Amino acid sequence: MERLSRAAIFAIVGVILFIIVIIKSSVVVEAGQAGVLFRPFSDGIDTENTYGEGFHIIAPWNxxxxxxxxxxxxxxxMRVLSVNxxxxxxxxxxxxxxEYDKLPFLHKEKGRNYESEILAPAISAAARSVVGRYTPEQxxxxxxxxxxxxxLDEVRKELKTQYVQVNRVLVEDVTLPTKIKEAIERKLRQEQESLEYEFRLAKxxxxxxxxxxxxxxxxxxxxxxSASLTDKILTEKGIEATLRLAESPNSKVVVVGSGDSGLPIILGNQ
Structure with missing residues (x-):
């Protein structure tokens, strides 16, 4: 009975150890993640493989x-200086x-804190370099x-050999000293008014x-x-107009002599 109890205890311990080994040996890589394998009793970081999404079995000591x-x-x-x-x-x-394929090298050379170690300094250096080329107005x-x-170009140059891929840079806001901003806005308004005045003047x-x-x-x-109108043409046009007026049903025409131009004088027109 005592031997049976010891066997049962060993069996239970064995099962527990087996479960621990299985748990320790199984790794699940979630969606949007990748794994780097570290072998402490071998050659350290496995630089040949990046482990993708899914279930992986590894040695318990890895x-x-x-x-x-x-x-x-x-x-x-960031606070940076303009060209002036x-x-x-x-x-x-x-x-x-x-960079997915370079992930083991990123971990080996830069570590988990690569954002603060290499990315943030590269962004800061690039921003200072680029902003320093322009005036506040620009x-x-x-x-x-x-x-x-x-x-973006500057950051990519800085990180070209750092195993990090930069996709886009977005400048959301540029804040100038209040006096400089007011002076620029005043100048822009004056330029707009000048352009508007020039437009009205040209029009x-x-x-x-x-x-x-x-x-x-x-x-x-x-x-x-005037050069083409002769007395004869004027007289002819006058006769034509008199005839059209005389033919009107709303007119009563009385001809008394003639005018200075030789045309009839019409009276009683209604």
Whole structure:
């Protein structure tokens, strides 16, 4: 009976150990993640393989380090200097993700804190380099898309050999000192008013030119018409007009002599 009890105890212990080994040996990599295998009794990090999503069995003494490999983002507010030495504040967001096939090297050389170790400093350096090329006016108005593209290029250069892929840089806001911002807005308003005045002036000038051309055209036409009208033509036109008036059913015509031009004089017209 005692032997049976000992056997039962050993069996139970064995089952428990087996369960522990199974639990320790099984690893589930969730969606959007990847694993790096660490072998403490062998060659350390397995740099040949990146372990994808799913269920994996590993030796109990090994360790699987899990990393998110889907697109991530990091936002920061940086104080940087413009080309003329004025301090501006830039709010930006960078979208990035680890290079999947290079994940073991990222863990081996940079570690879990690679965002703060290499990504954030690269973003800061790129922002300072790019913003330092522009004046506050350019930063405030028309250069944001260009700045975003240039910061992206700079960050990619910095991280080219760091096993991190940068997908996009978004500059959300550029904050200038209050006095500088007010001066820029005042200048922009003045420029807009100047452009509006120039537009109205150009429009008025074109209208004056149009009226001048129209008047000159009418004057030429009248001159040609006056030169073409003779006394005979005028008399003929007068006779035609008199006949049309006389034929009107609403008229009563009484001809008394003739006028100075030889045309009849019509009286009693109703």
């Amino acid at each position: 360790d699987m380090i899990i990393y998110p490999v889907r697109q991530l983002s990091i936002s920061d507010k 030495g004025l301090e501006v504040s830039v709010d930006g967001t960078v979208w990035y993700q680890p 930063l405030y108005s028309s250069k944001r898309d260009v700045i975003q593209a240039e910061i 008025a000038t074109k209208e004056a030119e149009r009226q001048k051309i129209d008047a000159e055209g009418k004057a030429v036409a009248n001159k040609i018409l």
